[in-house]
Amino acid sequence: MKKTVTYFEKPGRENTEACLEIVRESIKDFGYKHLVVASTEGDTGLLLAKELKEEALNLIVVTHCANFKSPGVTEMSPEVRAKIESLGARVHTGTMVTHSIETAFAQKFQGLYPTLIVANSLRRFGEGSKVCCEIVMMAVDAGLLPEETETLAVAGTGRGADTVMVIKSAASKRFFDLKVLEIVAKPRG
Numbered sequence: 001m002k003k004t005v006t007y008f009e010k011p012g013r014e015n016t017e018a019c020l021e022i023v024r025e026s027i028k029d030f031g032y033k034h035l036v037v038a039s040t041e042g043d044t045g046l047l048l049a050k051e052l053k054e055e056a057l058n059l060i061v062v063t064h065c066a067n068f069k070s071p072g073v074t075e076m077s078p079e080v081r082a083k084i085e086s087l088g089a090r091v092h093t094g095t096m097v098t099h100s101i102e103t104a105f106a107q108k109f110q111g112l113y114p115t116l117i118v119a120n121s122l123r124r125f126g127e128g129s130k131v132c133c134e135i136v137m138m139a140v141d142a143g144l145l146p147e148e149t150e151t152l153a154v155a156g157t158g159r160g161a162d163t164v165m166v167i168k169s170a171a172s173k174r175f176f177d178l179k180v181l182e183i184v185a186k187p188r189g
Contacts, residue, residue, distance in 0.1 A: 003182065006164075011126065011187035013160020016044060020051055022164050022185050023152055027055055034058045034146075034169075036139045038131045038155040042080035048154065049087040059089040060144045062135040065096050092142045097134045097172045098122075118175070126186050128163025131155035133180065137172040145169050150181065162187045 006022060008015045026032055035057055039045030045061030052059060061084055066074045074093065081091050098119035106116055122130035132153035139145035149169045156162045164184040170177035 003184070005183060006185035008162055008185065008187040008189075010189045011128070011157035011162045013156065013158070013162075015162040015185075015187065016047065016156070016160040019154055019156075019161035019164050019185060020048060023048070023154060024052070026152055026164070026166075026184060027052070027057065032057075032150065032152045032166075034060075034149055034151040036060045036062060036132075036135050036145065036151055036153045037161070038062055038128075038135050039084075040064055040075050040159065042076045042084060043159070044154070044156065044161050045076075045084050045089065045091070046080060046087075049084045049089040053087045058145065060135075060139045061089050061091045062138050063091065063093045065099075066093055068096070068099075090144055092139060092144055094138055094142055097137045097141075098130065125183070126163060127157040128155040128161070128186060129165065129180075129183070132163055132165040132167060133178060136167045136169050137175065137178060140169050140171045147171060147174070147177075152184075157187060 037045050039061045063076045098115050102113040102115045132155045136153050151167050151169050153165045153167050154161050163186045166182035168179040
C-alpha cells in the first residue's frame with residue numbers, strides 16, 4: 001500500500017483547511033467510518049461537522065474537560081455544542097486521559113508520573129499526535145467509538161488542526177492495544 005504523508009512547515013490553525021481536505025480524501029479513498037476531532041471552543045469541530053455532514057460518518061468532537069482552564073469554566077459554549085450536534089456529530093466532554101489526577105500529584109509533589117511520561121513521550125511526535133491518541137481513547141471510554149476500529153483522528157497545536165492520524169482504537173485501560181497505524185499529516189516544526 002502506498003499513501004502520501006503531508007508535512008506542514010509550521011504547526012497551527014493555518015493548516016486546518018488542508019487537514020479537512022486530507023480527511024475528505026481519506027474518507028473517499030479508504031472508506032473510513034469513524035472520525036474523532038479535538039475542538040476546544042468548537043471552531044474545528046463545527047467546521048468538520050458542516051463540511052462532512054453528507055458523509056455516512058460517526059463524527060465525534062472531543063472538547064477539553066470542564067474546569068480545565070479554571071473552576072466553573074467549560075470552553076465550548078452550549079450554542080456551539082448545539083450547532084455541532086444539529087449537524088449529526090456527537091460532542092464529548094470528559095476527563096482527559098493524560099491530564100488527570102496525576103497532574104495534581106506532579107504539581108504538589110514535583111514528580112513525574114506514568115501518564116505524564118506517556119503524554120510527554122507522545123509529544124515527541126508533536127502536540128497534535130499526543131492529542132489524537134488521547135481523544136480516540138476518550139471517545140472509546142465514553143462509549144462513542146468501538147474498540148479495535150480504524151479511526152481517523154484530527155487534532156492540532158493550540159487552535160485549529162495540523163495533525164491527522166489513523167489509529168486502531170482502544171479504551172484507556174487497554175492503552176497498550178492502541179495502535180498508531182498511520183501518520184497522515186503533521187507539522188515538522
